[in-house]
Amino acid sequence: MTNSHGGPIDDVRMRGFARRETVEAALAWLDAQLHRLPAETVLLRAAAGRVLAEAVTSDLDVPGFDRAMMDGFAVVAANTEGASEYNPLPLQVVGEALPGRAFSGDVQPDQAVRIMTGAPMPHGANAVLPAEWVSAALTLPVAGAVEADAISQCAHHARPDDSIQAVAAVSPYKHVGRRGEDVAAGTVVLQRERVLRPQDLGVLSSVGIVQVCVVRKPRVRLVITGNELLPAGTRPHGCQVADANGPMLTALVERDGGIVDFPGLVPDDRDLILTALQSDADVVIVSGGSSVGQEDFVPALLAQHGELAIHGIAMRPSSPTGMGKLGRRMVFLLPGNPVSCLCAYDFFAGRAIRALGGRSKKWPYRSLLATLARKISSPIGRLDYARVLFQDGQLVPISVGGASVLSSTTRADGFVMVPADSEGFPPGREVEVWLYD
Amino acid sequence: MTNSHGGPIDDVRMRGFARRETVEAALAWLDAQLHRLPAETVLLRAAAGRVLAEAVTSDLDVPGFDRAMMDGFAVVAANTEGASEYNPLPLQVVGEALPGRAFSGDVQPDQAVRIMTGAPMPHGANAVLPAEWVSAALTLPVAGAVEADAISQCAHHARPDDSIQAVAAVSPYKHVGRRGEDVAAGTVVLQRERVLRPQDLGVLSSVGIVQVCVVRKPRVRLVITGNELLPAGTRPHGCQVADANGPMLTALVERDGGIVDFPGLVPDDRDLILTALQSDADVVIVSGGSSVGQEDFVPALLAQHGELAIHGIAMRPSSPTGMGKLGRRMVFLLPGNPVSCLCAYDFFAGRAIRALGGRSKKWPYRSLLATLARKISSPIGRLDYARVLFQDGQLVPISVGGASVLSSTTRADGFVMVPADSEGFPPGREVEVWLYD
Numbered sequence: 001m002t003n004s005h006g007g008p009i010d011d012v013r014m015r016g017f018a019r020r021e022t023v024e025a026a027l028a029w030l031d032a033q034l035h036r037l038p039a040e041t042v043l044l045r046a047a048a049g050r051v052l053a054e055a056v057t058s059d060l061d062v063p064g065f066d067r068a069m070m071d072g073f074a075v076v077a078a079n080t081e082g083a084s085e086y087n088p089l090p091l092q093v094v095g096e097a098l099p100g101r102a103f104s105g106d107v108q109p110d111q112a113v114r115i116m117t118g119a120p121m122p123h124g125a126n127a128v129l130p131a132e133w134v135s136a137a138l139t140l141p142v143a144g145a146v147e148a149d150a151i152s153q154c155a156h157h158a159r160p161d162d163s164i165q166a167v168a169a170v171s172p173y174k175h176v177g178r179r180g181e182d183v184a185a186g187t188v189v190l191q192r193e194r195v196l197r198p199q200d201l202g203v204l205s206s207v208g209i210v211q212v213c214v215v216r217k218p219r220v221r222l223v224i225t226g227n228e229l230l231p232a233g234t235r236p237h238g239c240q241v242a243d244a245n246g247p248m249l250t251a252l253v254e255r256d257g258g259i260v261d262f263p264g265l266v267p268d269d270r271d272l273i274l275t276a277l278q279s280d281a282d283v284v285i286v287s288g289g290s291s292v293g294q295e296d297f298v299p300a301l302l303a304q305h306g307e308l309a310i311h312g313i314a315m316r317p318s319s320p321t322g323m324g325k326l327g328r329r330m331v332f333l334l335p336g337n338p339v340s341c342l343c344a345y346d347f348f349a350g351r352a353i354r355a356l357g358g359r360s361k362k363w364p365y366r367s368l369l370a371t372l373a374r375k376i377s378s379p380i381g382r383l384d385y386a387r388v389l390f391q392d393g394q395l396v397p398i399s400v401g402g403a404s405v406l407s408s409t410t411r412a413d414g415f416v417m418v419p420a421d422s423e424g425f426p427p428g429r430e431v432e433v434w435l436y437d
Numbered sequence: 438m439t440n441s442h443g444g445p446i447d448d449v450r451m452r453g454f455a456r457r458e459t460v461e462a463a464l465a466w467l468d469a470q471l472h473r474l475p476a477e478t479v480l481l482r483a484a485a486g487r488v489l490a491e492a493v494t495s496d497l498d499v500p501g502f503d504r505a506m507m508d509g510f511a512v513v514a515a516n517t518e519g520a521s522e523y524n525p526l527p528l529q530v531v532g533e534a535l536p537g538r539a540f541s542g543d544v545q546p547d548q549a550v551r552i553m554t555g556a557p558m559p560h561g562a563n564a565v566l567p568a569e570w571v572s573a574a575l576t577l578p579v580a581g582a583v584e585a586d587a588i589s590q591c592a593h594h595a596r597p598d599d600s601i602q603a604v605a606a607v608s609p610y611k612h613v614g615r616r617g618e619d620v621a622a623g624t625v626v627l628q629r630e631r632v633l634r635p636q637d638l639g640v641l642s643s644v645g646i647v648q649v650c651v652v653r654k655p656r657v658r659l660v661i662t663g664n665e666l667l668p669a670g671t672r673p674h675g676c677q678v679a680d681a682n683g684p685m686l687t688a689l690v691e692r693d694g695g696i697v698d699f700p701g702l703v704p705d706d707r708d709l710i711l712t713a714l715q716s717d718a719d720v721v722i723v724s725g726g727s728s729v730g731q732e733d734f735v736p737a738l739l740a741q742h743g744e745l746a747i748h749g750i751a752m753r754p755s756s757p758t759g760m761g762k763l764g765r766r767m768v769f770l771l772p773g774n775p776v777s778c779l780c781a782y783d784f785f786a787g788r789a790i791r792a793l794g795g796r797s798k799k800w801p802y803r804s805l806l807a808t809l810a811r812k813i814s815s816p817i818g819r820l821d822y823a824r825v826l827f828q829d830g831q832l833v834p835i836s837v838g839g840a841s842v843l844s845s846t847t848r849a850d851g852f853v854m855v856p857a858d859s860e861g862f863p864p865g866r867e868v869e870v871w872l873y874d
Contacts, residue, residue: 044670048688062844064673069839100665102676118665118773118841120676182842189844197873198692199846202685202775206843208672228537228555233481235645236501239539239557248639251485255635336555338639366803402506404555405619406643407499407626409636436634 020312020319022420023347023383029309030323030348033330034355037216037282044204050214051257051358052194058187058207061180066121068097070175073112073134073164074125077172088135088165097122112164121176128175133168183207193358215358220253221281222246222262225273225288225298226336229265244338244406245287249345255364256350257357258283274301277326282356284331285349287341288320298333302326314420315383317403318344330356337403343385365414365434370395376425378418387412388433395433412436457749457756459857460784460820466746467760467785470767471792474653474719481641487651488694488795489631495624495644498617503558505534507612510549510571510601511562514609525572525602534559549601558613565612570605620644630795652795657690658718659683659699662710662725662735663773666702681775681843682724686782692801693787694794695720711738714763719793721768722786724778725757735770739763751857752820754840755781767793774840780822802851802871807832813862815855824849825870832870849873 021029039053068074074097083089091112097103099118107113107124115121115128183189189203190196196204196212204212229243236242243265250260266276277284286298299322302308306326311333313321317340322333332349334341351361373394378384387408388395395416398408414435418424425431458466476490505511511534520526528549534540536555544550544561552558552565620626626640627633633641633649641649666680673679680702687697703713714721723735736759739745743763748770750758754777759770769786771778788798810831815821824845825832832853835845851872855861862868 044684045687048691060673062673063678063841065676069841098665099663100677118663177839177841182844190847195874196688197847198685198688199775199779199843199873201688202681202779202843203847205669205679205684206673206681206775208679210670210672226536226555228535232642233647235647236497236499236643239502240537241500242642242645244639244643247481247642248635250482251633251635251638254485338636338643342636342639402614404500404506404614406636406639407619410627410634410640436636437632 020314021310022314026310026313026321026323026348027351030352031355031361033325034352034361036358037218037356039213040216041211041213044201044209044212047196047204047212047214048198048201049257050196050212050217052190052192052196053213053215053358055188055192056190056204056207056209056212058183058189059185060183060208061185062183062206063177063179063181066126066173066179067177068115068117068119068121068128068175069177070128070130071116072128072130072175073166074103074107074115074122075112075127075129075166075170076107076109076125077127077170077174079109080127080129080166080169083166083169085135085167088167091164091166093162093164095122112166126172126176127170129166129168129170130175133166133170135165135167195359218258218283218353218356219281220258220260220283220285220353221276221279222249222253222260223266223273223276223284223286224249224262225266225268225286227268231265245334245336245341248338248342248406249285249287249334252342252345252350253285253353256353257359258353270297270301273298274305277301277305277329277331279329281329283349283353284326284329285345286331286333288333288336298322302331302333306331314381315343315347315385316378317385318347319382321348323348335403338406339387339409340403342406342409343403363434365436367432367434369430370433372397372416372425372427372429372431375427376416376418378422378424380423381420383420384418384424386416386418387414388416389413395431409436457751458747459751463747463750463758463760463785464788467789468792468798470762471789471798473795474655474793476650477653478648478650481638481646481649484633484641484649484651485635485638486694487633487649487654489627489629489633490650490652490795492625492629493627493641493644493646493649495620495626496622497620497645498622499620499643500614500616500618503563503610503616504614505552505554505556505558505565505612506614507565507567508553509565509567509612510603511540511544511552511559512549512564512566512603512607513544513546513562514564514607514611516546517564517566517603517606520603520606522572522604525604528601528603530599530601532559549603563609563613564607566603566605566607567612570603570607572602572604632796655695655720655790655793656718657695657697657720657722657790658713658716659686659690659697660703660710660713660721660723661686661699662703662705662723664705668702682771682773682778685775685779685843686722686724686771689779689782689787690722690790693790694796695790707734707738710735711742714738714742714766714768716766718766720786720790721763721766722782723768723770725770725773735759739768739770743768751818752780752784752822754822755784756819758785760785772840775843776824776846777840779843779846800871802873804869804871806867807870809834809853809862809864809866809868812864813853813855815859815861817860818857820857821855821861823853823855824851825853826850832868846873 094111095103096114097119102120103113103122113122224246230240232243232247308324311322320335321344334344387398414433531548532540533551534556539557540550540559550559661683667677669680669684739761745761748759757772758781771781824835851870
């Protein structure tokens, strides 16, 4: 700690503690730093949930051909005019068209081509006469099977040169899906910044996309410090505790679309921490153990080697949070207390990771309005993050010892924010609750 | 198709088409088949988003020791009684306690141990005297630095045998986090069927969990058939179309917690399809191309080799959907038309995958109430799945050619359901909309 007593470092530290930034000021600084990361190309099959870096325009029609939308017979519509049960129109079946297997000839007015849903319309034909509008010049094997499956039997049993009789007229393009009806060439199918949904992948595939240009995922270095910490997955013993923040932060970062780089716990040592801060990540998150002495030298390190822009925020928990930059990396100094760590991650680090990755800065939590069963008190001048749970449809604040009780966030259904200019909410007040699930 | 004309198969097919099941009846059959898959063990670091197969009870206290909740001096509370600025109480500093590094001796009434937040309370001490309640028998290097960082300097500058003066009293256990305050041994920390949140991983780590017992993920075989299909990632040409359902279904299954097994497109061939149905998956999803002839022989195959329980459902799109079993596998026959495929997946296959994996059967979509700008019409007797988008805060139904226009689901913000007993909704009606995002 001897190095932490130079002038600039003390200045920084004193500034941080002498004056806590408001949450709004901290967010304003943060938002001014954020920019979308550059694009990268991924294969379509790896694109689910990724964020489009640019709009996608189709350069082809989908479908690329007029196609049958029912099973039946492709015919020349004009030729069916006047056809009815009393005036059946004979047509000669000259072939069949199946999905993926076109009929190669031309259809003349007195001809028909047996056609299946999805098959390309033969040249010359411009409408589909459904199976039930055809009378049995050929024998339908199952009487009364007027629905579409009957035709599948027709298709396989009637030979070319069989005759059918149209007993109804069809208008042009009846039961025909037009070329480009799903996507016309030149159409923007998906906008920039779209978070790709399952059906989006279907549409991209249908327009022949192989590779998708998406926003690169932020790489996030986790620096978890604390001499009292044992690696996650270790049974705590003596005065050591198992690292809770590492597993939690890993899951949070991945939820927000980041890629975690966690080199393992870092001892409370200036040089080792400085080395851990120097990575090729886009974001460095430091979880600082629980001691102020220790939390205090990471801000000093950052101020010395980079920029410590924010240190100390008027909120509870998470007031010791710091933010700054080291080269082009965003650096977040999160309190070691796990509830503070979660809260500060959600307010600041998660916001940055989402924005860098092209996602919405908003919380990935649903919110809804609900009624408080008990009051929440909060001093003026500080934003409070109150864990709550539902009991009998109303919100009950969880009273806990403090920011070290992580189980308060697993017992809670969500949280309520009390703004800095509020003294809290009385029982019966309807408030917005953000749900953890 | 010659094999599809035996008696039992025609019976099945005729039943399917002669009578469409209601959505309710189809869901009732489906739900009766569903059971949670057995448990498997995964490492904590792979457990995010997984579903707990059994409740987790902590067998230890967290923290495992009383600990300081502030930086200051560990003291014997009773001894500080009466201390004030006018009646300072001298205490001898006999050592220090840091997180992970306990003070090994006993604290006597006239003694104090310098202590950092998170450090174990020394034997004999039962309260923490905050730094600002100590007067400077030792010199604080920065005047006015009464907040917690001052103490970090004390801690490093004061040597054992230094004296301090308490200028306030503390009550027993003031600023002490009690052993087990976060989690007491014997407490159920997380219930069975919990979908693990980031903070849950933190709590599991803190109670020393290395491996987590979670519900096994359903394995889902995708059988995508259709001679007209080109593999996803191929540029469509001629009368071939690129497979849209494969990429879409893959993303849907993964969203719902399943593991996709996609051996590649299967030609419209009975033997090849039968082979593809025979897998070690828990669920088989068949997307049947667009021809009825072809869609029709998969139900027949299933009826022949397993059970075709449902074939034909009173809904639009997706009416040709089928469901059944082949051995212990659930089999879903989804229409090849991509909108039908999406809708039938969401109604039936996705529900099964979620339930098998221990998740909620409910849709993973948020819903909200919104006002229709235009009417939605729907015939009595059929459930309709209407794609809608928001315009000026109101819902506008998307008018599309039909179930083949997948881009209707990417232009849409979500969907509205019109129940079978409804003829639709007039403009101005407030309806529930399910959001795709």
